[in-house]
Amino acid sequence: MFYLQKKLRFLRDTRALESSEFAVMLAAIVVVVYGAFQLLGGNISQVVTTVANAI
Amino acid sequence: MLALPWLALCAIYDLRSRSVPAWLIIPPLLLAVVWIAWQGTWAVAILVVTLFFLDDLPWRMRGFLAGLQGILLMFAWQQAGLDAVILGIVLILIWLFWKLGAFGGADAQVLMALALVFQPAVLVPIAVAGGIHGLIQRARGKTSLPAMLAIFIGTGILLLGALLPKL
Numbered sequence: 001m002f003y004l005q006k007k008l009r010f011l012r013d014t015r016a017l018e019s020s021e022f023a024v025m026l027a028a029i030v031v032v033v034y035g036a037f038q039l040l041g042g043n044i045s046q047v048v049t050t051v052a053n054a055i
Numbered sequence: 056m057l058a059l060p061w062l063a064l065c066a067i068y069d070l071r072s073r074s075v076p077a078w079l080i081i082p083p084l085l086l087a088v089v090w091i092a093w094q095g096t097w098a099v100a101i102l103v104v105t106l107f108f109l110d111d112l113p114w115r116m117r118g119f120l121a122g123l124q125g126i127l128l129m130f131a132w133q134q135a136g137l138d139a140v141i142l143g144i145v146l147i148l149i150w151l152f153w154k155l156g157a158f159g160g161a162d163a164q165v166l167m168a169l170a171l172v173f174q175p176a177v178l179v180p181i182a183v184a185g186g187i188h189g190l191i192q193r194a195r196g197k198t199s200l201p202a203m204l205a206i207f208i209g210t211g212i213l214l215l216g217a218l219l220p221k222l
Binding site: 007008009010011012013014015016017018019020021022023024026027028030031034045048052 | 065068069073074075076077080081106107108109110111132137150152153156157158159160161162163164178179182183185186187188189190192193197198199200201202203205
C-alpha cells in the first residue's frame with residue numbers, strides 16, 4: 001500500500017493547504033449550485049431520466 | 056462518529072505542519088473505496104482508483120483513462136442512479152482542483168473519502184466553513200489556510216445536525 005503511495009503523485013502529496021481566495025470562491029459556487037439543485041432537483045432528475053430512456 | 060476524532064487529528068497535524076502524514080489519510084481513503092464497492096457501486100470505486108493513477112500516466116494514456124472514466128460514470132448510473140453519477144463527477148472535480156493547485160493532496164484525499172462515505176452533500180457545510188475561514192484569512196492578509204480545520208468543522212456540523220433530532 002505504501003509502495004503505491006510513494007510511486008503515485010496524487011497519493012504522495014501530503015500538503016494540507018488551500019488558497020484562501022479559492023476557498024471563498026468555492027464556497028460561493030457550492031452554495032449557488034446546491035441551492036439551484038434543491039430548487040430544480042426534481043425537474044433535473046426528470047429531464048435526465050427522459051433523455052436516458054430516449055437513448 | 057469515528058470520522059470526527061480522525062478529522063480532528065488531521066486538523067491538528069495541518070495546524071502544526073501544514074501537512075498530514077500518509078498513514079493517517081491513505082488507509083481511510085482505501086477503506087472508503089472498499090466500502091463504496093461493497094455497497095454495490097463498484098464503478099465509482101474503480102473511478103477513484105483511476106484518479107490515483109491519472110497524473111502519473113503519459114498524455115495519450117490519460118485520454119484513454121478519461122474515456123474509461125466516462126464509461127464508468129454510465130455504469131455508476133446503472134448501479135445507483137443519478138446520485139452515483141453526481142458522486143463520480145464530484146470526485147473528478149476534487150482531483151481537478153488538486154491538479155490546479157487549489158487543494159493540497161491531503162485535502163483532496165480526505166474530501167474524496169468523506170464524499171464516498173457520506174455522499175457529496177457533506178461538501179456543502181465544508182465549503183461554507185472553508186469560505187468563512189477564507190474570508191477571515193483574507194482579512195488577516197494571508198493567502199492560504201489550513202483546510203483540514205474547515206473539513207473538521209463542516210463534517211462536525213453535518214454529523215451533529217443529523218444526530219441532534221434523534222436525541
